[in-house]
Structures are given as structure tokens and as C-alpha cells.
Amino acid sequence: xxxxxxxxxxxxxxxxxxxxxxxxxxxxxxxxxxxxxxxxxxxxxxxxxxxxxxxxxxxxxxxxxxxxxxxxxxxxxxxxxxxxxxxxxxxxxxxxxxxxxxxxxxxxxxxxxxxxxxxxxxxxxxxxxxxxxxxxxxxxxxxxxxxxxxxxxxxxxxxxxxxxxxxxxxxxxxxxxxxxxxxxxxxxxxxxxxxxxxxxxxxxxxxxxxxxxxxxxxxxxxxxxxxxxxxxxxxxxxxxxxxxxxxxxxxxxxxxxxxxxxxxxxxxxxxxxxxxxxxxxxxxxxxxxxxxxxxxxxxxxxxxxxxxxxxxxxxxxxxxxxxxxxxxxxxxxxxxxxxxxxxxxxxxxxxxxxxxxxxxxxxxxxxxxxxxxxxxxxxxxxxxxxxxxxxxxxxxxxxxxxxxxxxxxxxxxxxxxxxxxxxxxxx
Numbered sequence: 001x002x003x004x005x006x007x008x009x010x011x012x013x014x015x016x017x018x019x020x021x022x023x024x025x026x027x028x029x030x031x032x033x034x035x036x037x038x039x040x041x042x043x044x045x046x047x048x049x050x051x052x053x054x055x056x057x058x059x060x061x062x063x064x065x066x067x068x069x070x071x072x073x074x075x076x077x078x079x080x081x082x083x084x085x086x087x088x089x090x091x092x093x094x095x096x097x098x099x100x101x102x103x104x105x106x107x108x109x110x111x112x113x114x115x116x117x118x119x120x121x122x123x124x125x126x127x128x129x130x131x132x133x134x135x136x137x138x139x140x141x142x143x144x145x146x147x148x149x150x151x152x153x154x155x156x157x158x159x160x161x162x163x164x165x166x167x168x169x170x171x172x173x174x175x176x177x178x179x180x181x182x183x184x185x186x187x188x189x190x191x192x193x194x195x196x197x198x199x200x201x202x203x204x205x206x207x208x209x210x211x212x213x214x215x216x217x218x219x220x221x222x223x224x225x226x227x228x229x230x231x232x233x234x235x236x237x238x239x240x241x242x243x244x245x246x247x248x249x250x251x252x253x254x255x256x257x258x259x260x261x262x263x264x265x266x267x268x269x270x271x272x273x274x275x276x277x278x279x280x281x282x283x284x285x286x287x288x289x290x291x292x293x294x295x296x297x298x299x300x301x302x303x304x305x306x307x308x309x310x311x312x313x314x315x316x317x318x319x320x321x322x323x324x325x326x327x328x329x330x331x332x333x334x335x336x337x338x339x340x341x342x343x344x345x346x347x348x349x350x351x352x353x354x355x356x357x358x359x360x361x362x363x364x365x366x367x368x369x370x371x372x373x374x375x376x377x378x379x380x381x382x383x384x385x386x387x388x389x390x391x392x393x394x395x396x397x398x399x400x401x402x403x404x405x406x407x408x409x410x411x412x413x414x415x416x417x418x419x420x421x422x423x424x425x426x427x
Contacts, residue, residue: 001036004028008042012051021052032063037340037418040067041410067418175330177379180338182424183248183299187212187221188237192257192273194228204256207306207366211254214373220426221252231272231282238292245298250421252302253289256366259307270307293343293414300341301414302382302421306348306365337381340419344382347407348393364404368392373423382421383408 008027011020025046031039044063047056191208193201205227215221226233241251258271260283269283276282293301348365362370368389380388386408397404410416 001031001034001039004031005036005039005042008039012042012046021046023052025052032066035066037067038412038416040064041412041416041418175334175379177331177334177424180335181248182338182422183250185215185219185221185250185252185424186241186245187215187223187252187254188226188241189215189223190226190229190234190253190255190257192228195258195271195273195275197276198258198271201257203361203363203366204306206361207256207363208254210362210370211304211366214370215252218373218425219423228273230274231284234270234272234284235288238289241298242292242296245296247297247299249298250300250302251296251298252304252421254304254306256306256363259305270305287413290411290414293411296415300338300344300419300421302342302344302346304346304369306363334379334381334422337419338422341415341417342419342421343411343414343416344421345407345409345411346382346386348404364396365389365393365406368396376423377425379425380423382423385423 004027008024008031011024011027013019025043028039028043028046032043040063044060044067045051046053047063048060049055053059189208189212191204191206193204195201208225208227212223212225216223224237226237238253245251255270257273258275260269260271261267262269262280268286269280270286270289271283274282289303293303348363369385371392372385372388376388386406390406393404393406410420
């Protein structure tokens with residue numbers, strides 16, 4: 001199966017010749033039908049793009065699902081709550097709590113008013129009609145009016161409360177993921193601004209510090225922070241992770257700094273603080289990062305790149321399966337994802353410049369990423385994180401006069417087989 005897959009890869013890449021996608025599809029299919037996940041992913045990609053085979057989204061979805069380990073039996077729907085829906089749910093719960101307290105206080109007030117009314121009625125029956133009694137009757141009328149108002153307000157609150165409580169009952173119960181061993185989480189966070197030979201950046205260090213904090217405090221990551229790092233610093237850190245991480249470890253690499261695309265070599269680069277615009281000696285090519293990830297034993301690896309031309313890391317790789325399963329199969333879906341060897345990339349944009357500006361001293365991309373990670377209170381996979389972020393990044397970037405579209409994809413060249421990167425809140 002592995003040999004068949006590599007023959008297909010040779011034909012798809014066109015090593016030494018033009019790509020021959022139909023032959024690639026033939027060899028991928030041989031391995032895919034025997035259950036080889038990398039071949040299944042590659043065959044799905046050919047169907048998705050219509051390369052060497054007729055473009056067929058259904059076939060693409062079928063093979064993506066097989067590669068992910070879900071088979072053909074699990075149906076997709078839109079019942080999973082989004083981040084925004086979860087925010088609304090929390091607000092609703094708080095509103096219900098307020099209404100419950102207000103209703104309790106109103107009931108106490110009504111009980112006291114009813115007692116006062118009964119006392120007034122008894123006194124009226126015992127006294128004759130005189131000025132004092134007329135004043136007392138006016139007081140009673142006022143009390144009755146007050147009671148009627150309170151009763152009307154209370155009934156309105158009761159209806160609103162019942163509606164809110166009924167809405168809460170119809171919401172899906174949270175899924176219990178406690179039996180899944182997600183493994184240990186590590187993060188390499190890189191932020192560079194004080195370039196000596198390239199333009200100084202504004203937000204990268206602030207972004208890195210805040211990302212490291214939320215990953216450490218909320219998601220339980222062991223974080224290594226590199227600020228204004230040289231190329232050697234970054235490569236040494238990657239080498240150390242390669243030596244120490246096991247199959248029970250997950251690694252997130254966050255990079256905020258300059259990036260560049262070499263059109264002639266069709267290759268993207270990270271530019272650390274010692275980068276020289278006239279020499280590539282200290283640039284870090286995307287292929288070098290990909291090779292490091294391929295050599296790592298880590299189970300799940302996610303690169304989050306907030307830099308110009310960061311989409312170079314996702315070119316020619318395979319889009320991940322849509323992840324909006326129903327609640328009934330959510331647990332099974334996450335279990336399958338957690339088993340796989342995943343190599344994923346979330347880039348802040350495509351093959352174009354991205355914004356080094358935004359609200360609160362953060363870039364547009366980092367701001368949205370932080371908002372989603374902070375508001376999230378459930379297990380969330382990288383693909384869904386991208387879905388939650390994408391529209392907000394596009395909308396926010398337009399306010400600054402630049403359309404920025406985040407990209408998310410798996411990277412087979414980095415050793416991706418199946419699964420996705422999973423974030424697990426700790427509190």
C-alpha cells in the first residue's frame with residue numbers, strides 16, 4: 001500500500017516530468033481501497049479538484065471521511081452550536097437567573113400586599129363610612145392597583161421565564177469527552193517585531209504573549225516563548241521538540257513575523273529577526289518546517305502562521321473534512337480525530353500581505369483568534385476554529401482596506417495521515 005501510494009505521489013508531483021493525474025489516481029485508488037489513509041486523502045483531493053478524474057464532491061467527501069476514520073455511515077448536519085450561539089446561550093442563562101430572582105422578589109412583595117389588603121378589608125367591615133374610612137378605601141384601591149400591576153408584570157416575567165427555560169431544554173446536552181486521552185499539549189510561540197534590516201512590526205510580540213497566556217491558562221499547554229528570535233533559535237527549538245515529543249504529545253507552533261514568497265522557486269519563507277532582505281541565508285523555508293514536522297513523533301501538530309504570504313504553507317495540500325456532525329455522533333467524531341496523526345496549518349491569509357494592525361494592540365487575525373479561544377468552553381477541533389474565525393477576519397480586515405481570508409488545510413508532505421488538532425479547555 002505504501003509503495004502504491006508513493007507511485008501515485010510521483011505521478012501527481014510530476015517529478016522530472018509533467019504531472020499525470022489520471023495515473024496518480026489509479027495508484028492512489030489501489031492503496032486507498034486497502035485502507036491506506038494517506039492514499040485516501042490524496043484520492044479525495046483529486047476528486048475535489050477534478051484532477052485526473054471527473055470532479056465529484058460526493059466522492060471526495062466519501063474518501064475524506066474514510067481517511068478520517070468515520071466511514072460512510074455518519075450523517076452531517078448543522079446542529080452543533082457555534083461560538084456565537086454559545087455566547088447567546090450563556091447570556092440567556094444569565095437572563096433566566098435574573099428573571100428567577102426578580103420573580104422571587106415580586107412574589108414576596110405580592111404576598112405582603114395581599115396581607116395588607118386582607119387587613120384593610122377586615123378593618124373596613126368593622127368601621128362605618130366616614131372620612132377616615134374613605135381614606136382607607138382609597139388606600140385599598142391604590143393597593144389593589146399596585147397588586148394588579150405587580151401581578152401583570154409577574155405574569156409577563158413568568159411567560160418569558162417559561163419560554164427561556166423551554167428553550168434551554170431543547171438545546172443539546174454537552175458531550176462528555178472525559179474518557180478520551182487527548183495527550184499532552186505543547187506550544188512554541190514566536191513573535192518578532194524589532195527587525196534591524198526589515199521594517200519593524202507593530203503587534204507580533206503582543207500577539208505572541210497573549211496567545212501563549214490563553215493556551216497556558218485555559219487550555220493547559222506547556223508553552224515556550226521566543227520573542228525577536230533568530231533563525232537558529234527557532235530551528236533549535238524545533239529540533240528539541242523533534243527529539244523529545246512522543247506519540248502522546250501534541251504541538252502548536254505560532255509564528256507572527258515577516259514572511260515572503262519567492263515566486264521563482266514557488267516557495268514561502270519565514271523571516272526571523274536576523275533576516276537580510278538581500279540574502280536568504282537566515283530565512284526559514286516552508287519545506288524546512290514541513291520536514292521537521294514529518295520527522296516528529298508527535299500525534300497532532302498545528303502551525304498557526306500570522307505573516308504575509310503565510311498561505312504558502314497550505315498550497316497544494318488537502319482541505320479538511322467539514323466537521324458539523326450532529327450531537328449524537330460528536331463523541332465518535334472527536335474520538336476518531338484524536339487517534340490520527342495530524343499535520344495541520346492555519347494561516348492568516350493567502351498568497352498576499354496581511355494586516356499588522358487591529359484593535360487592542362493586536363493584528364486582525366490574532367484578535368479574532370483570541371476572541372474565539374477565550375469564549376470557547378467546549379472541545380473544539382482546528383477545522384471548526386477556522387470556521388468560527390474566517391468570516392470575522394474577512395469582515396474586520398475590510399475595515400482596514402484589505403481583504404484577508406484565513407486558510408486551513410492538512411499537509412501530507414509533513415506526514416499528515418488523518419485527524420485534526422483538538423483544543424481541550426481545562427476549566
